[in-house]
Amino acid sequence: MQRFSQQRERIYEAVRTSMEHPTAQMVYDALRPEMPRLSLGTVYRNLHQMAQEGRLRELEGSVARFDAVLPPHAHIRCVRCGQVADLALPYDPALDREAVGGGWAVTGYELVFNGVCPTCGAEQLSENQRV
Amino acid sequence: MQRFSQQRERIYEAVRTSMEHPTAQMVYDALRPEMPRLSLGTVYRNLHQMAQEGRLRELEGSVARFDAVLPPHAHIRCVRCGQVADLALPYDPALDREAVGGGWAVTGYELVFNGVCPTCGAEQLSENQRV
DNA sequence: GTAGCTGCAAACCTTTTGCGCGAAC
DNA sequence: GTTCGCGCAAAAGGTTTGCAGCTAC
Numbered sequence: 001m002q003r004f005s006q007q008r009e010r011i012y013e014a015v016r017t018s019m020e021h022p023t024a025q026m027v028y029d030a031l032r033p034e035m036p037r038l039s040l041g042t043v044y045r046n047l048h049q050m051a052q053e054g055r056l057r058e059l060e061g062s063v064a065r066f067d068a069v070l071p072p073h074a075h076i077r078c079v080r081c082g083q084v085a086d087l088a089l090p091y092d093p094a095l096d097r098e099a100v101g102g103g104w105a106v107t108g109y110e111l112v113f114n115g116v117c118p119t120c121g122a123e124q125l126s127e128n129q130r131v
Numbered sequence: 132m133q134r135f136s137q138q139r140e141r142i143y144e145a146v147r148t149s150m151e152h153p154t155a156q157m158v159y160d161a162l163r164p165e166m167p168r169l170s171l172g173t174v175y176r177n178l179h180q181m182a183q184e185g186r187l188r189e190l191e192g193s194v195a196r197f198d199a200v201l202p203p204h205a206h207i208r209c210v211r212c213g214q215v216a217d218l219a220l221p222y223d224p225a226l227d228r229e230a231v232g233g234g235w236a237v238t239g240y241e242l243v244f245n246g247v248c249p250t251c252g253a254e255q256l257s258e259n260q261r262v
Numbered sequence: 263g264t265a266g267c268t269g270c271a272a273a274c275c276t277t278t279t280g281c282g283c284g285a286a287c
Numbered sequence: 288g289t290t291c292g293c294g295c296a297a298a299a300g301g302t303t304t305g306c307a308g309c310t311a312c
Contacts, residue, residue: 008267064189135285
């Protein structure tokens with residue numbers, strides 16, 4: 001079972017009060033002054049734990065992927081195996097206009113769906129049956 | 132000026148003919164059998180060069196970022212400095228339904244705009260003036 | 263007392279870089 | 288011949304993990 005941890009709460013607060021969608025390193029740097037013994041490993045462990053719990057949201061993967069299909073189009077990524085596939089969904093230029101504001105120059109957008117791919121879905125199913 | 136390179140063309144073909152939005156490692160593995168002397172560094176160099184040229188598209192960054200705002204909302208990322216900010220844009224659940232198909236179980240989507248943040252925009256401006 | 267969590271350090275994986283040689287022009 | 292690109296190997300991030308001690312319960 002999960003236990004209370006001072007570190008975890010501070011890490012959560014650091015993410016919550018930051019406006020910059022911090023990386024693990026940023027959280028670590030922000031907390032270091034008040035928690036000199038804090039370790040980066042602990043930050044990573046807790047961030048992932050909270051993300052899995054649904055208490056935080058993790059953005060972006062950590063491996064670059066490449067696509068030779070240039071016209072803007074949506075993608076779908078399997079949250080289990082990381083596979084990425086194309087999706088036939090029209091690009092909506094109206095969104096670009098909506099997004100403009102606050103001094104940003106918008107050049108386009110990336111629409112990525114999350115889901116479970118057929119392969120992983122089948123595995124999940126048989127895992128459940130196994131119990 | 133840029134020159135023709137056998138390696139670059141093969142790398143491009145590997146990405147183009149793959150349906151899986153390959154990582155650099157995947158491209159490397161795919162080409163290794165026919166090009167045993169190929170180096171991973173070359174794959175990275177060429178992928179980035181082609182992405183910059185606009186011949187390929189690069190998906191996802193390579194640093195994880197975290198967000199404590201759970202309700203689905205859009206983000207905007209600066210293509211120059213990597214900063215990420217929130218965007219007030221309504222989540223459109225209709226998209227989830229549209230995306231379903233091909234055996235995927237869709238759980239949601241992530242909408243990330245690309246653009247240049249106010250700070251980097253100002254820098255770019257002064258760079259241009261400098262010329 | 264018993265898990266779970268931490269700090270530390272080492273390992274790992276992905277990506278970048280310096281260098282001397284070879285290829286394109 | 289000159290310049291750019293390559294292979295190689297080392298280095299530089301970023302992230303994960305094993306372990307012994309500490310903490311919440």
